[in-house]
Amino acid sequence: MPTATFVTTDGVAYAVPAGPDVNLLDAADAAGYTLTSMCRQGGCGVCRARRASGVVRVGEHAPDALPPDAEKTGQVLLCRTYATSDVTIELPYDSTRLASAAVPVRQVRITSIDRWPGGIVAFSVVVVPDAQHGSALQFEAGQFAELTPPDGAHARVYSFASIGNWDGTAEFYVKLRPGGYFSEYLRGTAQVGDVLTMRGPQGAFALHETGRPRWMVCGGTGLAPLMSMLRHMADWGETTEARLILGVNRPDEVFATDALADLQASLPSLCVLVPVVEPDASWDGPVGTAVDVLARELDALPAGAVRPDLYLCGPPGFLDAAHAAAASHGVPGDQVFEERVLRN
């Protein structure tokens, strides 16, 4: 039977039995290691890793989750990859992100639903205490959870916008989409008091302590995990320079203004830029996409200045453009951290 060896960025290796009939995610699960994943059906790209050696078969998957170019460089989706020989897989996170316990499944009760500009809904929940997990809700800033509405039909994935706490509360942002399963639930029957099933926290998108400035770039509800990270920095009294570039299409779609004002008040090192793509006559803020503004800000750095760490959250096209802007302005690839958002 082939062996799959998973190697984390800090050099820790985990060898597990694998084979042509079990995908590498399940093989790791069977050996007691929970690797970061989300949809487990080749659609989200969260379980992306790199094959360093060995022969594998890669099953069907969405091109957004694993573009052909990435596949040519050895990138794989663990949920769609089957080992046909001994393989070595490089995971894009360190060993502290690799859990040996199952992902918690808990019940959470909706405590508020707020409709924001741009078709965005912010809703808050509190966990239903249970003997296994107590009443706390702890997670790392940047992580996500799968949420299943009361009908139990499907789970959808959303990043936490809040930070872990001992009161068991959490906040999520959802962009309402026509026909979207969770969108329809929020638009229709959702009400305070509803109990959802939450599977999480999950994910390896997290802050890295490098001492360099942190620039966070996103569009729309890609704000959620970055909001969590910035709230974490505020809560911990961090003084690292931070910038948030939140792109929206039109001035009337600017959202989370109160939350961002609160954040700036508690995180003095934060500079917030909200560019719009289609300004109107009254708009006096920055114009362009979030990536346009990122490029301009990088341009404005003095020669020789420390390049910031970039935290990106958005759809594949956004991420590709942001990576290109970063590379052309001298930001090393290992200073760019991303969370890929796919419609679910």
Next chain:
Amino acid sequence: MFCYQCEQTDRSGAVPGCQTAVGICGKDDTTAGLQDLLLYMLQGVGQYATRARALGITDTAVDDFIMYAAFTTLTNVNFAASRFVPLIAQAAAYRDQLKSAYEQAAGAGAWQPTGPATFVPATTLAELTVQARAHGILDEAVSDDVVGLRALNLYGFKGVCAYAHHAYVLGESSEDVFAALEEHLDFLASNPTSLDDLLARALALGDLNLEVMRLLDAANTGRFGSPEPTQVRISTVAGPAILVSGHDLADLEAVLKATEGTGVNVYTHGELLPANSYPGLKKYPHLIGNYGGAWQDQQAEFAAFPGAILMTSNCIIQPRPEYRARIFTSGPVGWPGVRHLHGDFSQLVQAAKALPACADEPEKTITIGFGRSAVLSVAGDVVNAVKSGALTHFFLIGGCDGAEPGRNYYTDFADGVPDSTAVLTLGCAKYRFNTHEFGDIGGIPRLLDIGQCNDTYSAIQIALALADAFGCGVNDLPLTLVISWFEQKATAVLLTLLALGIKNILIGPRLPAYLTPAVIDVLVETFGLTPIGEANADIAKALAA
């Protein structure tokens, strides 16, 4: 990075030492470099503090800082790079403050600073990381023997500072100790090259550490009373709970006070086990007992413990995802992404209330609490047992535990000694065998736990009292010291034992990587320091001596 300060350092290459991006302990090269730089800055503080003190200028805040800052650089204490930026800035601020005071007092004949006294640290982590590369322990300009003995002096100094910090937070300190610490930093700043001077300084550190450990003993017993033989529960009871690990009795007391009347129980872990034998701590009914074993088992034990966890001093290792959100640090400890508490433990209590409760397990106990007061209270019985031949030998198995297989030696040793002998324990190496059945000799338990590594003074006093009772020297007692070393506190203790003239100590599992063959030869020749071998052979040899 280059680091070889602890026993587990990488010995796979031609030159022993952790030299990769992440050391075996988990410390990354950024943090290791910043710690080197902080120690360099402390030497600059020592240069001015020594000269200022000679003119009557002292500042307790500076000495407090020296002890604390040095403690942060011990193995398994602080892994958070960002914590070292303000520490380095603070070191520069204290140094410059002393410089001003000194130069004002000294006038025209003031000392012209050199070395770290003149170094200007950068202000950002990224720039400090670059500066740090020039201030590691290695020095190609001198011999390996000199580098190794400088390392012994630096690492021993760290250990002394750690113990002095423990005493200080419990209210015991001494200007003589402060002066000696400052002077040792000044010595290190001089880039010493004389092997004789370096060895003599190392032994002087041992003497200093004896005084520091006397202060620590006075601090512990002064605040909490003398340890007394105690049955300690090692299984849980139902209820929300906090697990306190490390060595810091002051923090444990603060947690016990913060949880009074809250329904939250408290357990000790690792080197805090002996806390359960202090009257001033075991009086708290919600101090239930001890959970788990030695430091290297913490990842599994903390993951299994359902409540909140506090790490108060050494020895933290990489928190696993299963408990990373519910572990807190205090004092010199740090880990990136782990919440640090500054004396206010209300968040810890809040966490314990929100987390799942411990289960009610069948009661299991072990006996501890044989500090010097308890042992010496039955000194007459002990002497009589020796004189009658019922008690033929004492083995003191002391020091740290660790993960590597070679440490089974200490289990084999404890289990292999004859029934007519007593085993005294000190430090966390005891966890390998402290649940084994040892029985007693005429009512005197054969397994006597003296306490933490912090309680070395108690062990020394027991040895001296027995020597006095028998009218002989410590080296003439039927006593064998078997030391399991791991990090810099143990280095300081070893230097103390050597400074006291104690010979034929068995030490393992491996000798410090920084001691060169020539230095080891001197230690073997002068002190009979002996690397451990096979347990039964070592026992036979000790009994035949």
